[in-house]
Amino acid sequence: MMKPIQVFCTVSTLVCSLLFQVQSSNAQQNAVETYRPQFHFSPKKGWMNDPNGMVYFNGQYHLFYQHSPNTTIWGPMHWGHAISKDLMHWEEQPIALYPDSLGTIFSGSAVVDRDNTAGFGKNALVAIFTHHNQKIEEAKTGLHQYQSLAYSVDEGKTWTKYKGNPVLPNPGIWDFRDPKVMWHEATKQWVMTLATKQSITFYGSKDLKSWNRLSEFGEGIGAHGGVWECPDLFKLSVNGITKWVLLVSINPGSPSGGSGTQYFIGRFDGQSFVSDHTDTRWVDYGADDYAGITWSNTGERKIFLGWMNNWNYANLVPTQTWRGAMTIPRELTLKPVGKAFYLSSAPVKEFAAITSKAAVLHNVKVKGRYNLSGKTAAFKGKYKLDLTTSTETDFALQFGNAKGDELIVGYDKASRSFYVDRTKSGLVNFEKSFARKTVAPRMVKGGGVSLTVILDVASVEVFADGGLSVLTDTFFSNGLLNQVHVQAAQPTTFQKIQYAEIQATR
Numbered sequence: 001m002m003k004p005i006q007v008f009c010t011v012s013t014l015v016c017s018l019l020f021q022v023q024s025s026n027a028q029q030n031a032v033e034t035y036r037p038q039f040h041f042s043p044k045k046g047w048m049n050d051p052n053g054m055v056y057f058n059g060q061y062h063l064f065y066q067h068s069p070n071t072t073i074w075g076p077m078h079w080g081h082a083i084s085k086d087l088m089h090w091e092e093q094p095i096a097l098y099p100d101s102l103g104t105i106f107s108g109s110a111v112v113d114r115d116n117t118a119g120f121g122k123n124a125l126v127a128i129f130t131h132h133n134q135k136i137e138e139a140k141t142g143l144h145q146y147q148s149l150a151y152s153v154d155e156g157k158t159w160t161k162y163k164g165n166p167v168l169p170n171p172g173i174w175d176f177r178d179p180k181v182m183w184h185e186a187t188k189q190w191v192m193t194l195a196t197k198q199s200i201t202f203y204g205s206k207d208l209k210s211w212n213r214l215s216e217f218g219e220g221i222g223a224h225g226g227v228w229e230c231p232d233l234f235k236l237s238v239n240g241i242t243k244w245v246l247l248v249s250i251n252p253g254s255p256s257g258g259s260g261t262q263y264f265i266g267r268f269d270g271q272s273f274v275s276d277h278t279d280t281r282w283v284d285y286g287a288d289d290y291a292g293i294t295w296s297n298t299g300e301r302k303i304f305l306g307w308m309n310n311w312n313y314a315n316l317v318p319t320q321t322w323r324g325a326m327t328i329p330r331e332l333t334l335k336p337v338g339k340a341f342y343l344s345s346a347p348v349k350e351f352a353a354i355t356s357k358a359a360v361l362h363n364v365k366v367k368g369r370y371n372l373s374g375k376t377a378a379f380k381g382k383y384k385l386d387l388t389t390s391t392e393t394d395f396a397l398q399f400g401n402a403k404g405d406e407l408i409v410g411y412d413k414a415s416r417s418f419y420v421d422r423t424k425s426g427l428v429n430f431e432k433s434f435a436r437k438t439v440a441p442r443m444v445k446g447g448g449v450s451l452t453v454i455l456d457v458a459s460v461e462v463f464a465d466g467g468l469s470v471l472t473d474t475f476f477s478n479g480l481l482n483q484v485h486v487q488a489a490q491p492t493t494f495q496k497i498q499y500a501e502i503q504a505t506r
């Protein structure tokens, strides 16, 4: 860059000063953008939290999200909007829903009303969301959250709020929010799954406008260390067996501190949900996967997206012009382990399109440290590693940089758990709970371990044993983590080590 500038400077001082300005504003921009995710969705500017209203329609994935456009901390909530054809490349759209006289726009969902049950038009997109009214909240009546509708008849470009809002008034429950609506074919009704303090309440409707209470779930089961939020209910089948899965986010009270998402596998008959198990299970054991729900109108596929953050420090993370990013979109499936079924998550198949062809090393014997840095250095902090061991044994991957930051991903045989340790990963002191090691139990009984690790410039996502144990953690290192060492104290054979660059999508 210096050369052309020097040449131009002798020719024209005007061109020279212009180029210097461009160069220095690029440098400033780069510094401002240091932690900008390269292949995860983040808003261009302003604040973002939960994914909302995710719906697939006419070849486009719509992602709406909790958005405060003019602040970088949580503020008056709007629904931001982005669209994608492939779940990887996102185009930001104008804001879809603005606060109005009923309140700000909290989380919710969207459906395609194929049969025009609501009367807004055949195939209208209908958003069902929580209105949050701060004035009423201040009056402490507990009536400040209620459910409302908006619809779009131009494929999500513009939205009209329904005149009869709210459609589900508050019955006197302080936390009464985050409606996730789906069509329940067997009972020919819309079912709303709603977070109601520390339980889930199901409502039914024929027209999306009038709702009747069906049942309540949650007392005496699952984690109750905080408020229940952002639920989702959907069907998954495996080996000819169909189960219903209920996702429930909770804040605080997750195993990794602060926000997390638990799940239940069970039965739903159009009236009530019954869990098959009493143990508490988590979609993701890392610190940074919250309020995740699935896209509607994707048929048998269940595609999940979470907010890659935690309320413990979401308002404090060291990004400058924006705050918040989403996880990689994940395909949810059911997997049998012994006699039980567990939820499994893996990056959607569309992720392969932005992943370069992997190089593969076979039967790598490691005792001590094996240096992969020569292979990963050129990837600019965005890459995927896949590892398989032939036996169940301790090992770790150390991601580092010349500044001495380190992020460790590993398996501990004694406790049968996977972990991500970010205590020395760079900037960690902006909040007291950030410097921590997060731990996920192994669900599979014994045998070799497989791990897929996806690294972006400020996040790591770990899918172990094909997605049965998942960890997502953000980090803010002082330079890209482009050095990798595989570590094993005991001689360990890695059947396979694969590494591939991931292309930026922005």
Ligand code: FRU
Binding pocket: 049, 050, 066, 077, 106, 107, 130, 177, 178, 229, 230, 291
């Ligand atoms: C979850 C949540 C939701 C709420 C929204 C407000 O992160 O607290 O329960 O609707 O965020 O932004």
